[in-house]
Amino acid sequence: MILDIGFDADDTLWHTESLFQETQARLEDILAQYAPREEVEARLHKTELANVRLFGYGIKGFTLSLVETAIEVSNGQVKASEIQELLMMGKAMLDAPIDLMPGVHAVLETLRAEHRLFLITKGDVLDQTNKIDKSGLGLYFDALEVVQEKSVESYADLFEKHSVRAPHFLMIGNSIPSDVLPVLELGGFGVHVPYHITAVFERADNDPAHDRFHRLDALAELPDLVAQLKGARRRAS
Ligand SMILES: [Mg+2]
Known part of the structure; x- marks a missing residue:
């Protein structure tokens, strides 16, 4: 779940x-x-x-x-x-003004009804905080976290801080090394939503071979995936 x-x-x-x-x-x-x-x-x-x-x-x-x-x-x-x-x-x-992906408001509005939502980004705190403010998306999130690196350790710290249980956590992002692999390693779900260009830091050679790894073509598909995962869990139990 x-x-x-x-x-x-x-x-x-x-x-x-x-x-x-x-x-x-x-x-x-x-x-x-x-x-x-x-x-x-x-x-x-x-x-x-x-x-x-x-x-x-x-x-x-x-x-x-x-x-x-x-x-x-x-x-x-x-x-x-x-x-x-x-x-x-x-x-x-x-x-620069913030240029949102299609459907972002609808996705966050839908999911926040039943889930705690976290924004987890890395980089310069001032720059990232400014972008969050400019985006107008801050109100959807239970917590906004800017970390130096997205590593197993930094996710583990966030889980502890917010009492997140890894098997009940899903992370979505455009980077396999930053958004997917550390979360899979901790026992959570990792969802890759590729962007058409990938920074040199964020490239991965292979897809993770893992049953908790998923890939979506667009962020707008996330609510359906979350519903599917809940359904699968219900059928299995
Ligand atoms: Mg990213």
Whole structure:
């Protein structure tokens, strides 16, 4: 029986990755005279991975990685005006309006009638809190949690904090490593709802082979899945 449901936020409740991709494309334009696009992309990803330990996830760290990549790829030749443009793009990303996925309000309204709902996101606390405010979705949730990493340990801490029993918990999100695997390991249900682009941190090579793993084409299908899982449980008992 599913009692509690956790939702990822970025690229699950609202679009985020498309903003990152647009900014990255502009970096590649600026650096086109120094290196091919694929090389710029690879260097940026390498820089982001190296920096995440220091900056955490989120737009501020991404913006600093853009600047670092621009300086390195251009061997220090990138213009101050171009650096300024990258910084402005980072600020514009932080300030961008929230673009909700289709059907989000209806899904949350339906499920909150019978379930505790948690919003569980990782990244920069200020940025994530601003997005939650701008989204207008905060009122649907019993708790809003911003964690540094979505790991077995951080989910276990949240379960303890909110008296969640893992076998009664379902997490839905666009990342298999962050939203699905740790929850399956703890004994909960993991639902993957893929986004058309996946950040380099959030890619997985294989689907988890697990009877508590599910995949949906869209968030709007979640209430039906939850109803099915409850039905299956009732028939089995
Ligand atoms: Mg996400």
